Amino acid sequence: MNGKMVNEWVNSVKNEVIQWRRHLHQYPELSYHEEKTSQFVYDLLCSFENLEVSRPTKTSVMACLIGSQPGQVLAFRADMDALPITEETNLDFASRIPGVMHACGHDGHTAMLLGAAKILSRLKDSVQGEIRFIFQHAEEVHPGGAKEMIQAGVLEGVDQMIGVHLMPHIPVGKMGFTYGPATAYSDRFDIKIQGRGGHGSEPHKTIDPIAVGSQIITNLQHIVSRNTDPMDQLVISVTKFHGGDAYNVIPDTVSLGGTVRIFNPELHGQVRGWMERVIKGVAEAHSAQYEFDYRYGYKSVLNDKRITKIMEDTVSESFGKDAVQLVPPMMGGEDFSAYSHEVPASFILVGAGNVKKGTNYPLHHPRLILDEDALENGVRLFVAAAGKFVLQETNHEGAKEWAIMRSS
Incomplete structure (x- = not known):
């Protein structure tokens, strides 16, 4: 032309x-x-x-x-x-x-x-x-x-x-x-941790969902660093953490949410299972209950x-x-x-x-x-x-x- x-x-x-x-x-x-x-x-x-x-x-x-x-x-x-x-x-x-x-x-x-x-x-x-x-x-x-x-x-x-x-x-x-x-698979997830609240001065009488949620966040990063090849680009980002309204009260529940980004379609099909295994393991170790909602987004x-x-x-x-x-x-x-x-x-x-x-x-x-x-x-x-x-x-x-x- x-x-x-x-x-x-x-x-x-x-x-x-x-x-x-x-x-x-x-x-x-x-x-x-x-x-x-x-x-x-x-x-x-x-x-x-x-x-x-x-x-x-x-x-x-x-x-x-x-x-x-x-x-x-x-x-x-x-x-x-x-x-x-x-x-x-x-x-x-x-x-x-x-x-x-x-x-x-x-x-x-x-x-x-x-x-x-x-x-x-x-x-x-x-x-x-x-x-x-x-x-x-x-x-x-x-x-x-x-x-x-x-x-x-x-x-x-x-x-x-x-x-x-x-x-x-x-x-x-x-x-x-x-x-x-050219772009990543982009998924979203929500996690709810059900514990047992109580007074902040008596944490031994509670099932602290904030502590459980914090450990879940830490352990989710092990999926990136230990479950996948470093050459496979994977991001698991927890971008929301909500729980509690008072300084002296441990809440009953907390909610977390975030996003997953990945290029490898084979690994994309495994991430949800890896995440639930971590969430379930941490929750059960502390006698907490959980709900996990994983939503597949754009390819x-x-x-x-x-x-x-x-x-x-x-x-x-x-x-x-x-x-x-x-x-x-x-x-x-x-x-x-x-x-x-x-x-x-x-x-x-x-x-x-x-x-x-x-x-x-x-x-x-x-x-x-x-x-x-x-x-x-x-x-x-x-x-x-x-x-x-x-x-x-x-x-x-x-x-x-x-x-x-x-x-x-």
């Missing part, structure tokens, strides 16, 4: 993409409640030409660009939901919704894919096959919107799929690539080697070899994993960090600011990917038609 032509296309929608992103940033909506967001996306897509727009679920949108010639089906995905965080950026377009913020870049993902959809919708005559633009709800909350989208049939006939994520720890202009597992995102290599080459050609960064897998969870276990897929990290502009706060931080220069890079990435998979190089009629429409 002609790089100069792509740059011209992207530049022509750059300002709109920024404005779309800022609008979405001001009106964030939580997972499963993206009513206004999805309507905004739906209305915009309907204003573009040649797209078949639908609502796979109540708060999601899909647009299909069916080419003039048969070929493969390429799917793009952007997530749309926000987080229950109070924004502290002081941006002119900061969130107007109390306690809700786009602190994970989903406003940018949505705007970038809208920009790509506007460009590519004018290239119908150059498309061999189909491009699906999937705007997904509820990425942040398990079980995640991806499963519902798949059940609604958005992957039927799809040959390959691309997802992106804006990342503040990667500089603007760089793209992060991981081969194979690991699997980056298909062939698709990822094509995308790496695409970035090298479109942005230069220096733009490619090979990055290690992330311990974070991501429900794009549901798609990647169904069709060959690649999940690419788009650099959005710029220390000079103060865009170096991490994702999910109330002061997260993304460098908006990254938005045009995301649009260009989507368009370039379409050029690799479904745009016919020798057919420029669609491109000519697009240029004529843009200038009119």
Whole structure:
């Protein structure tokens, strides 16, 4: 694909993409409640030409660009939901919704894919096959919107799929690539310890659930250090410990909770059993009772080697070899994993960090600011990917038609 032509296309929608992103940033909506967001996306897509727009679920949108010639089906995905965080950026377009913020870049993902959809919708005559633009709800909350989208049939006939994520720890202009597992399996657990309370001055007359819970926390870490190969990355983090209300009273019960992160699917199937063995052993040793609730979360995102290599080459050609960064897998969870276990897929990290502009706060931080220069890079990435998979190089009629429409 002609790089100069792509740059011209992207530049022509750059300002709109920024404005779309800022609008979405001001009106964030939580997972499963993206009513206004999805309507905004739906209305915009309907204003573009040649797209078949639908609502796979109540708060999601899909647009299909069916080419003039048969070929493969390429799917793009952007997530749309926000987080229950109070924004502290002081941006002119900061969130107007109390306690809700786009602190994970989903406003940018949505705007970038809208920009790509506007460009590519004018290239119908150059498309061999189909491009699906999937705007997904509820990425942040398990079980995640991806499963519902798949059940609604958005992957039927799809040959390959691309997802992106804006990342503040990667500089603007760089793209992060991981081969194979790119994110971790992300599970959650809750533990309740039932003891026997009493006066703090007479601990011998109690079954102290705080002491039992503390030993459980310590022993759970032995799973990581002694049950698994050090080369197998495993994290068991207890992030909640609640019990007791008075200084002189040992409570009857305490509750604990936390998360498990792991890449190895075989070990993933064993962790729950290992944890319950530890919890049961410690509880029984102190005559306490326990309840253990382990909930499986998102699977690991699997980056298909062939698709990822094509995308790496695409970035090298479109942005230069220096733009490619090979990055290690992330311990974070991501429900794009549901798609990647169904069709060959690649999940690419788009650099959005710029220390000079103060865009170096991490994702999910109330002061997260993304460098908006990254938005045009995301649009260009989507368009370039379409050029690799479904745009016919020798057919420029669609491109000519697009240029004529843009200038009119």
